[in-house]
Each structure stands twice: as C-alpha cells, then as structure tokens.
Amino acid sequence: MLKRLPAALAFALCACASGSGRMHEIPKGLVHVTFRGFESAPRETLSGREAIDLQNKAREEMQRTIRDDGHVAWFFHGFDDDDLVFILARWDPGERIGGTHEVFARYYVSRGRRLERLLGVADEIAEYEKGVGKVHAGMSLADVEAVRGKPERLVELGPVGAFDLIYPDLCVRFLEGRAAHLWSPERCQP
Numbered sequence: 001m002l003k004r005l006p007a008a009l010a011f012a013l014c015a016c017a018s019g020s021g022r023m024h025e026i027p028k029g030l031v032h033v034t035f036r037g038f039e040s041a042p043r044e045t046l047s048g049r050e051a052i053d054l055q056n057k058a059r060e061e062m063q064r065t066i067r068d069d070g071h072v073a074w075f076f077h078g079f080d081d082d083d084l085v086f087i088l089a090r091w092d093p094g095e096r097i098g099g100t101h102e103v104f105a106r107y108y109v110s111r112g113r114r115l116e117r118l119l120g121v122a123d124e125i126a127e128y129e130k131g132v133g134k135v136h137a138g139m140s141l142a143d144v145e146a147v148r149g150k151p152e153r154l155v156e157l158g159p160v161g162a163f164d165l166i167y168p169d170l171c172v173r174f175l176e177g178r179a180a181h182l183w184s185p186e187r188c189q190p
C-alpha cells in the first residue's frame with residue numbers, strides 16, 4: 001500500500017511539475033505614458049506565423065503614423081510558462097503628460113525558442129528566466145542589492161523609477177521601479 005504524501009510535499013511536487021504559471025509583465029519604458037484597458041480588451045490566440053505577420057504589419061503602420069494622434073503600436077506585454085502576450089494599443093495624447101495607450105487587443109502565442117527569437121523577445125525573456133548570476137529582471141532594488149551589494153554608481157534616468165545600477169561587471173537598468181534589463185556596464189555609460 002502506498003503511503004500518503006504530506007500535503008505540503010504533494011503541493012510542492014504538483015507546483016514544480018506544472019510550472020509557476022506566473023505572468024512576467026514587461027515594463028514598456030515609455031516616460032509618463034499609461035496603459036489602460038488590458039483586462040477588458042478581447043483576447044485572441046495566434047499561431048506563431050500569425051503573430052509575426054501581425055507584428056510586421058503593426059510596425060509598418062506605426063512607422064507611417066507615429067506622429068499622429070491615435071497611432072497604433074504593438075507591445076510585448078509579458079509571458080508565462082506557456083504563452084507570450086502581445087498587445088495592440090492606440091495612443092491618445094489627451095490632457096495627460098505622455099498620453100495614454102488604450103489597449104484594444106490582447107494576443108496569446110504559444111512559447112517556443114525559435115518563435116521567441118523571430119518575434120524579438122528572446123533576450124528579454126532570458127533576462128527574467130536565466131538572469132546574470134543571481135540577478136534577474138523583475139527583481140526589486142532591495143533584492144538586487146541583497147544579492148550584489150551597493151553599486152559603484154546609481155545613475156538617474158529622468159522619470160521616477162528609471163535608473164541604472166552600475167557594478168564593475170554589470171549594469172542593471174530599472175524601469176517602473178524594477179529591474180528590466182541586465183547589460184554590460186559599457187552599455188549604460190552616458
């Protein structure tokens with residue numbers, strides 16, 4: 001007869017087998033711009049080919065209309081163990097500094113290494129999943145300093161929550177108050 005596993009061990013085994021499922025939201029890095037309507041935007045599942053085609057069309061359109069009110073932009077919104085999430089959003093300059101991007105479509109695409117490279121998001125994903133040493137994108141300032149100690153320099157980038165922590169071998173770019181990119185220190189020099 002099989003012995004029963006303690007509940008905590010059974011839960012841990014189940015969680016490991018199914019992946020974390022945690023959605024990693026990617027900071028957009030747009031100064032003073034807000035995004036609205038993600039949850040209410042229609043959700044659609046795309047094949048990899050459909051996603052690449054739509055991304056190309058959206059980028060071509062944006063090149064023609066970027067200076068126009070109401071232009072549409074394609075963004076990598078985030079990812080989890082199974083899906084990449086992209087959004088299409090229409091920009092409204094409004095009365096607010098920076099304006100607002102109103103999300104009008106959410107696209108979910110099954111993950112795959114080749115597709116991540118073709119869609120241009122593989123490096124961003126690696127910053128979250130692999131990181132550099134013990135530092136990963138998505139970490140807070142306190143978490144990064146707990147792992148690496150105080151940086152040689154902290155360089156403010158302008159908007160609140162945007163700065164670089166510069167170590168001898170690593171630059172950690174923070175956007176929206178959390179680690180967004182892990183680069184060589186040379187890439188962060190003013």
